[in-house]
Amino acid sequence: MVEFVLTYRPLFDLICVYTILAFSQYAALRAGLFSLATPGFASIGGYAGAIVLKETHLGPILGALAAALCGVAAGLFLSLPLARLRGAFQSIATIGFVQIMVSLTLYAQPITGGALGFNAIPKVATTGPLVLVVIAIAALLAVINRSGIGRAFDAIRQDYTVARSLGISVSRYFRYAFALSGAIGALGGCLLAYNTYSIQPDVFGFPMLVSVIAAVILGGRSMVAGPIVGTVFLIVLPELIRPLADERLLLQGLLLIVVIIYLPQGIVDSLVHRWKLRRASTVARAEQGERAHGVPLP
C-alpha cells in the first residue's frame, strides 16, 4: 500500500497541477472567450513565484499570491485590445502571447536562467497543499457559476449578440474572464515550479497549450467537474496503456479533432445532459401512467 502511494504520488501531483492549469483554460472558455493564453500566464506565475521564493524571505504563500497577482495583471493587459474583439482575434493574439513568453524567458537569462532553466527551487508544494488549492479553486469557480456573473458568462458563451441585447456588457465580462484565467493560470505555473524543483522556458510552450485545451474540451466546458475529468483522463490513460505513452502528442491531437466533432460538449456535460433527459422522460411517463389509472396527481 505504501509502495503504491509512493509510486503514484508524482503522477497524482502532476494531475493536481494540470487540473489547476485546465481550470485557467476553463475560466476563459466558459465565458465564451477564445483565449489560449494559459501557458503564458503559467510562465509568468512560475518565474514570479520561483523568484519570490528563492530571492526573498517572503515564503511560499506570499510567493503564490504574488504569482497570482502578476497573472491578473497579465490578463488585464491582454484584455486591453482583446476584450472587444471577436473569437479568432483572441486566439491569434493569445497564441502569439504564449510564443513571446517563451522567447522572452529564453532571452532574459540573468533573471530566468535562460534555456538552462530556473533550478533548485525548494519543493514546498507537496500533495496536501496541491489538493487544497484544487478544492479551493473548484469551489470558487462553482460559486462564480451560480452567481450573476456565471449566468452572464453562460449567455455570452452561447450567443454574444443575444447577451448584448439583454444588456450584458460583453467586454466587461471578457475582462473579468481574462483576469480570472490569468490568476488561476499563474497560480498553476507557480505550483508547478514549487513542485518540480526546476522550470525551463519550453515547459510553458505549445505542448502545454494543447494539453490544457484538450483537457477542457474532453471534460466539458460548462461544469466545474469537466476540467478535472479531462485532466485525469489525459494523464492516466497513457499510463494504463503503455504503447500510447510514446504517441502521447499524436493521441492528444487525434482526440481534440474527434471529440470536437462528435462530442462537442465534452464527457461531463454530455453525461449530465443525457441523465437530465432520461429523468425528464421517466417523470413524464410516470405522470402519464398515473393519469391513465385515474390516480390524482399530488
Next chain:
Amino acid sequence: MLAQQLLNGVVVGAVYALFSLGLTLVFGMHRILNLAHGAVFMWGALIGYFAVTLAGLPLWAAFIVAVFGAGLVSVALELCVFRPLRRHQGDEFGTIVASIGANLILMQLAQQATNAQTLRFPFGIFPILFYDIAGLRVSLQQLVILGAVAVIVVALLAFLFKTSLGSEARAVAVDERTSMLLGVNPGKVYLTSFLIAGMLAGAAGVILGVAFNSVSYVMGDAVMLQAFVVIVLGGLGSVTGAVLAGILIGMIQTLTTAYISTELSDAVVFGLLFVVLLIRPDGFFAGLHTEYRVA
C-alpha cells in the same frame, strides 16, 4: 547598409506574404482560422527536400511536386477535419480547436519522418551568383524569389477576379447560403480554396527552406507568428493587404534582427500586433470580410 537590409527584408517579407495569403483567404472566405497552416507549410518544405534527396529531382521539379503535395495535405485537412466538423454544426471555436489538433498530428508525423533533425539541402542546390544593382548586392536567389512571388500573386488575383470559379469563391465569401441558391456548389469552393491555400504555403515552405537551407518539423511555428501579424495588419481576407503587410513585417523583422537583437525581433513583431489590435483591429486594407467586433 540600411538599403541592403531593407532589400533583404523585402525578399523575406514577400515569402511571408505568400504564406499569409493562404491563411487570410481561407479565413476571409470561410471564417476558418486554420492553425494547421504552418504545418502545411512545413510539409511543403519537407516534400521538397525528400523530392531532391530521395527522388533526385532537380530543384524546379521538386518545387512543383512540393507545391502540389502541400495542396493535397491542405485538401486532406478540409476533407478529414473541417468538412465533418461543419456537418456536425461545429462553430468557429470548434474549427480553431480542431485545427490545433491537426497541427499537432502533422508536426508529430514530420518529427518521426525526420527523427527530429534539422535537414539541409545538398550544397550548391541553387547557383550562388551575385549582381551589383545600384550599389546593392543582389543574389540570383533573391531575384528568383521576388519574381516567383510576383507571378504567383498575379495568378491568384487573376483566378479570383477573372475566372468563373473565382467569382463563385467570392460569392461564397459574401454569403454561402445565398450563393447556394444561385447554383454555386460550396463544397467545390471549399476544396478549391484549401487547395490554393496549401499550394501557396507549400511554395513558401520550399522557398524559405532553400533560402535559409534548413528544414525542420518546427519551422512552421515561427512563420505562423509572423503571419498572424501580417493578416491582422493587412485585414483578414485582403489579398493586397496581406502582400503589403507581409513585406512590411519582413522589413521590420530584418531591421530589428540587424540593429537590435535576434531574440527580441519576435517580441517587437508581437508588440506591433498588440498595437494594431488596439487601434485598428480590422487592419489597414478593406478585406472580403468586415465583421470583427463583439462590442
